[in-house]
Amino acid sequence: MTGPRPRVAIVGAGPAGAFAASSLRRSHGDVEIDLFERLPTPWGLLRGGVAPDHQDIKRLADTFERQALRRGCRFLGNVEVGVDISHAELMRHYSAVIYATGAQTDKSLGIAGEDLPGSWAATEFVAWYNGHPDYRDLQFDLSAKRVVVIGNGNVAADVIRMLTLSPRELERTDVADHALAALRESAVEEVIVLGRRGPAQAAFTSAELRELGHLDGVDLHVRADELELDPVSRDWLADQGTFTARTNVELLTEFAARPPREDAPRRIELRFLRSPVQIRGNGRVESVDIGRNQIVRADDGSLRARAVDEPVETITCGLVLRSVGYRAVPLPDVPFDERSFVLPNERGRVHTPDGAPLNGVYAVGWIKRGPTGILGTNKRDAEETVSCLAEDLATGALVPPPEPDREQIDALLAERVADIVTVDGWRAIDRLERERGRDERRPRVKLASRDELLSAAAATAPSAPAAVA
Template sequence: MAYVITQRCCNDATCIAECPVDCIRPTPDQPEFATAEMLHIDPDTCIDCGACADSCPVQAIFPEDELTTSLARYRDINAAYFQRHPLEADFAPLPVLARPSKELGTLRVAIVGAGPAACYAAQELRARTDVEVDMFDKLPTPWGLVRAGVAPDHAGTKTVTEAFDSGFGRDTVRMHLNVEVGKHISHEELLEHHHAVIYAVGASTDRRLGIPGEDLPGSHSATEFVAWYNGHPAYADRHFDLSGERAVIIGNGNVALDIARILTMDPQQLATTDIADHALEALRHSTIREVVLLGRRGPAQAAYTAPEFLALGHLPGVDVVVDEADLVLDPYTQALLDDPEAEPSLVLKVDLAREYAERFPVTGNKRIMFRYLASPTAIAGGGRTESVEFVRNALAAGAEGLRAEPTGVSESLPTGLVLRSIGYRGEPIDGLPFDHARGVVPHDGGRVTPGVYVTGWIKRGPRGVIGTNKTDSKETVDQLISDFIAGALNSPRQDREALAELVAQRQPEVVDRAGWAAIDTVERAAGKAAGRPRVKLTDTEELLRAAKG
């Protein structure tokens, strides 16, 4: 019997180090790791020891005989990966990580952000040297997009925060929540109190469509909607018109699939999750029966991952609808699929789309419909959103691969709710250079200048899953520690207690680790009473009251 990695894999590669027979791939040093949708276990080599499952931070690994119906296909998905990439023993020596000598003293680092990228950076620092970390976030709560971005029905994915929390138990890592860098404390002041600053602030805004009607009432960004149903305090008072029968999502990445699920799931199912109460109440009264996702390219190029696409097919009371006409592939894509060395994840995406196209709809079910080869040209309406106009595309091979070209054939979809989900974008940071075209901070392996570093989406752009931040943060920390050893970092001019006094003076409502623990206790207690993981507090004043006990 073998163990099997399943849908919620976070790609942080913790399991690889624990496997005694080295049968989990791809590894972080392999080229395909950067684009892998998930990790895989070779069924012919696995010795059924369970070490990988015990170490998995998101509970994504199961013995093959314990796979549920919705996960059973992952047995074949894991095996197919090794048919394409046969397991070979990796005898490359492990890199020798630079470690500062004790004579250099304690390294002091400020991390701006408290999401996965920030937390992985803090973990790596703690593992490598004697360090004191001060973590800052403008929200009264930590964990970033794990709390405010991961869909409520993906509870297993959120368990990664338990690994972060347990790793921060000592005073090594201090939290300064509800503190905004640039408002309550400056970049220069952080440098006065630390050897280095790591920015892990993510990508906080959405990319624009640049089409007429984009800002009509009823047209919203995915960021707004996701933050609303996840209880982000800045979005709790938003209103979304759920009174129509159809919603249109522009884009078909994993965030778009999350939104489609939330809009079509039975509210009784959602009532067992940590979805925000105001969103749950609104969804109980929703009349939306159909969600249409528009993607500008074909099913092989869709932005979603195959595991998330597969999971949609097991959503109770919901049909996944694909038009067979959209599955007529261009010669270039067909050749890729016919290649004996085609990536299994690419083949799976197209196979799943064909399987959905062959299914018969069930009377009374809601629908999630995928429209490929479609680019929006306008959002139309007399004072508010009434329809989405789009043009049909054809794929043509060019110097940089396939590109979507409009055919001149246009269509229109009546709808009162449009959600734009075409990617996130980073924002400039005071005192740091910025690449406006890419929406990232320019860097060399995470180093902006000696003493200033970046990790996560503000470093690499909005791509990858939660665990991608682990290898990304390791690279950044490597640079930081190398600079520390080389004497390239300025020593702090103020101590840690002076920092705490400065922060408390500038922001009396600062929330520390004890304050977050108090919030966590309140939310979990309310959740236990309601049969849910937690009931989130979504008002800043309520959060601050809870933090004070």
């Protein structure tokens, strides 16, 4: 490509967008990169998903800061693509647009009672305790002794810990203040976790499962009869079982053999081969009916849960957290695969549902491959997308946009969004949160409303994006 420097918009400043920015910056020093983000803060689920008691992982933000923001990528926070600026407008200003918008909602169970008050998606609980400004006003009733968590993946592990850590442990974290206040008053003593498949298919990774078995003041219980592997799972574990599955079965066996800790103030019970059939309650959650499953091998070789025809068991509880996965939402005027909930793409190059290429449009992270994978998965994924973009730049497949100057997009944004948060604005937020944290010996005390975030950003930062980087 000849002419002005290519300009790339990355939509979504979560881990995938940040990895894409740093990979692009590394391979193409001359490309101008703008990171659009609907929140006033960057780093997506690294800030708003990763559990407050896992602070070590949050240090990845320093790498993003160093490899993207300090290397001249502009942060344009509080700008929602599809609302404040359209896809077509982005295409008029940038040679390429990389969508990195993640998975913004939850997958539903499709059972009766799912929407009763007291039945929440784990996505909501997670966003609430992590200080996501759109969720701070939710009210979780933690007055009941028993909670049922549906699903046994790593998000479930996070919410189980948040429900069972002591206030003393929570106070050392960056859990949002409103959540800390509610969790301090929590009456929850028992968390029942429903895995629809067996112990060999639990979706926890082993480190997260091990951690659940070693929480202070928490008795973890596994029923011996539910731990016994059925013949299909036994054969699968012996022939094809992953390292994680074998380790998980070993850990669960070890947990099941431990004598119960009668003195522990809180208890976790991991149930297996159990699915919720209905959530019941008169105006709010009072119980969950659960059915037993067996493992069957499907035609494609995968191991599935199939309901066994026998009477249901009822578990009384006051709160249900459905942790059965995240789900992406479509963006206006961008193709969307309604079956897989991703942008249809080939190695990150977005195409229409019938396969026609969309020049200059790319995807990365959860919006590219679905809502699975740890932070590091997004690095490899970003490198794949960026290498396709680099190839398209090299072959001249990316045409210069009709309005290629930075000043043109800045003028449009200034017209549309009053409070754009620049990199300076984000640093002002970051500084203030860390300062507030220092006083309380916490990593940070989060500002959890848009107003607080925007006024912290405005206090020390110019608002015009042109002043950034």
